[in-house]
Amino acid sequence: MSIYDFSIAIDAMGGDNSPDKVIEGLSFYLREDDRIFFNIFGDEDLIKKSISRFKIQNNLYKIFHCSTYIQDKDSVRNSIKIGKDTSMWRAIDSVKKNESGLIISSGNTGALLVISKLILKMIDEIDKPALAGLWPNHKGTSIVLDLGANIEFSEKNYIDFSRIGAELYNVLFKKEKPNVGLLNVGSEEIKGHEELKNAFNALNKLKTSFNFNGYLEGNQIKDGDFDVIVTDGFSGNISLKTAEGSVNFINKEIKKIFSSSIYGKLCYLFSYFIFKSIKKNLDPRKYNGGIFLGLNAPVIKSHGGADSLAFYYSVKLGVKILKGNLIEKIKKSLNND
Amino acid sequence: MSIYDFSIAIDAMGGDNSPDKVIEGLSFYLREDDRIFFNIFGDEDLIKKSISRFKIQNNLYKIFHCSTYIQDKDSVRNSIKIGKDTSMWRAIDSVKKNESGLIISSGNTGALLVISKLILKMIDEIDKPALAGLWPNHKGTSIVLDLGANIEFSEKNYIDFSRIGAELYNVLFKKEKPNVGLLNVGSEEIKGHEELKNAFNALNKLKTSFNFNGYLEGNQIKDGDFDVIVTDGFSGNISLKTAEGSVNFINKEIKKIFSSSIYGKLCYLFSYFIFKSIKKNLDPRKYNGGIFLGLNAPVIKSHGGADSLAFYYSVKLGVKILKGNLIEKIKKSLNND
Numbered sequence: 001m002s003i004y005d006f007s008i009a010i011d012a013m014g015g016d017n018s019p020d021k022v023i024e025g026l027s028f029y030l031r032e033d034d035r036i037f038f039n040i041f042g043d044e045d046l047i048k049k050s051i052s053r054f055k056i057q058n059n060l061y062k063i064f065h066c067s068t069y070i071q072d073k074d075s076v077r078n079s080i081k082i083g084k085d086t087s088m089w090r091a092i093d094s095v096k097k098n099e100s101g102l103i104i105s106s107g108n109t110g111a112l113l114v115i116s117k118l119i120l121k122m123i124d125e126i127d128k129p130a131l132a133g134l135w136p137n138h139k140g141t142s143i144v145l146d147l148g149a150n151i152e153f154s155e156k157n158y159i160d161f162s163r164i165g166a167e168l169y170n171v172l173f174k175k176e177k178p179n180v181g182l183l184n185v186g187s188e189e190i191k192g193h194e195e196l197k198n199a200f201n202a203l204n205k206l207k208t209s210f211n212f213n214g215y216l217e218g219n220q221i222k223d224g225d226f227d228v229i230v231t232d233g234f235s236g237n238i239s240l241k242t243a244e245g246s247v248n249f250i251n252k253e254i255k256k257i258f259s260s261s262i263y264g265k266l267c268y269l270f271s272y273f274i275f276k277s278i279k280k281n282l283d284p285r286k287y288n289g290g291i292f293l294g295l296n297a298p299v300i301k302s303h304g305g306a307d308s309l310a311f312y313y314s315v316k317l318g319v320k321i322l323k324g325n326l327i328e329k330i331k332k333s334l335n336n337d
Numbered sequence: 338m339s340i341y342d343f344s345i346a347i348d349a350m351g352g353d354n355s356p357d358k359v360i361e362g363l364s365f366y367l368r369e370d371d372r373i374f375f376n377i378f379g380d381e382d383l384i385k386k387s388i389s390r391f392k393i394q395n396n397l398y399k400i401f402h403c404s405t406y407i408q409d410k411d412s413v414r415n416s417i418k419i420g421k422d423t424s425m426w427r428a429i430d431s432v433k434k435n436e437s438g439l440i441i442s443s444g445n446t447g448a449l450l451v452i453s454k455l456i457l458k459m460i461d462e463i464d465k466p467a468l469a470g471l472w473p474n475h476k477g478t479s480i481v482l483d484l485g486a487n488i489e490f491s492e493k494n495y496i497d498f499s500r501i502g503a504e505l506y507n508v509l510f511k512k513e514k515p516n517v518g519l520l521n522v523g524s525e526e527i528k529g530h531e532e533l534k535n536a537f538n539a540l541n542k543l544k545t546s547f548n549f550n551g552y553l554e555g556n557q558i559k560d561g562d563f564d565v566i567v568t569d570g571f572s573g574n575i576s577l578k579t580a581e582g583s584v585n586f587i588n589k590e591i592k593k594i595f596s597s598s599i600y601g602k603l604c605y606l607f608s609y610f611i612f613k614s615i616k617k618n619l620d621p622r623k624y625n626g627g628i629f630l631g632l633n634a635p636v637i638k639s640h641g642g643a644d645s646l647a648f649y650y651s652v653k654l655g656v657k658i659l660k661g662n663l664i665e666k667i668k669k670s671l672n673n674d
Binding site: 109136137138148151152183185186192193217218219220221222223231233234235237238239240241242243244245246247248249250251252253254257258263264267268270271273274277278281282 | 446473474475485488489520522523529530554555556557558559560568570571572574575576577578579580581582583584585586587588589590591594595600601604605607608610611614615618619
């Protein structure tokens, strides 16, 4: 028996400032927990330099040198063509070979999704993968899916993703029967697509391992009454990006006014510690890490532009998912309901 | 020739605190401009009481007593059944009869849309109405449509709404060739529905009265590089509501931290005038008023929960639309392109 609880495959390339931010993120994590082993894929020289800089004990990782990597600008088609020698491909492959329990990458999202599907394959009962994200709300955190893995959506997808999302919530937040809702628009008479309405009716009748709480609207996402929010990938992606843009807008407007006068600047200085604590509370890095679900192993996408602390949070998320035995729970839930 | 520039039909009932907030809103407007005449529909007693309270000169309005009105909880079907005697129906009908140039209501959105369509009819070339809204951005204001009038969307709808939105922008902000974009999701390989892609290709080829700037993502809405943002009603409504929810979330989190300690409360007091000016800058009431477009006359929906100042802004919006001769411009644009 290994002295490690789990092994995680790390695609150290791709995204901004890789592999430095990746390795530093791992070093943050290993300070808290040295029972995780990392299989690190990428340019060996660069990775070694990073490791000597951020000081990781050499019994906690193994480097797999890869001659190339998929860049953000590469098309999915091209990524598959250059595939097999890239850090992303080989990292995913190590999960397939059971050498790692999951893979984390901050590289090209589209390539990660397609190559993961190609190598790891879908869980038998599920026909599409979902990209799930963690969103802060007034009461804690909710899980929102799909954030953009699929554009076209069927009734079955809504139902599958409700189940998958509920299992993920259960694993991350230890709630037996999470509240699940379908994202919809307001007024009764123009409510939802046919597929969405059919899913609503089906979920109302199904015996499920979660509480189906019906529809919610976009302005209710942050209330915290729904633990799991299910939507199609198009609307989910637009909702995600709109939230991001709105928060940036408010931040910039507030900054503009505080910095537009001497009185404002004084107020800012006076309230410095308050702003610091607001920034800490709302730090988006805590919620870094989208999870591709529906495959035979978890795949975590760290934000390409995120830094080392954000990467650390995505590692933490990965460990929770492995400890909670998510994939087995999803498979059981699909067979039981 | 009338001494008034325009007449506007006002549904004084429906929404919170009506008719008081409606009448007070009109009184705010008439302090600035007494060349607009209001045909006010609703409960005569209540309206008279409001008018004596908020003091409107009696040559600036006429009251049309209506025995009933459509409530927010009424279904669209029921609204049509009780229809003809309601304040909303008769206000819309006065536009049909050319007694008013447009109608403003803070009542039931679904009923307003359906009854307006029934009475005013669509412009010949357009098969669906859009709900357009004004959104603040870093550089000013953009117009976003459709915010929820339609769930199903065709290639033609995207193109029509681009034209309609561009004309509205031109009328409100005097820009000859506004920048128009289609809202889409990010990564290349999963980009958009077929209808959206077809619209993109068609708009790239069409000779239009606006600049077609291609796709944008949800996080770019607030940048201000796109004057007109076109999306399907489902995604548009979710984007609108998500933005609303996100802004509320940030506001509450900031308040929570400022009020959680004595130091925080002191900071708030010290910065009182800064917060006041932030609140003023970001006041959502300035952007009150969704516009149903594509009908033979403009229909303005004031937010049901909005107050008198918000209603004033929707009146101001209505007058701009009438002065700019929006409907004629839309018809011309549809025939010219």
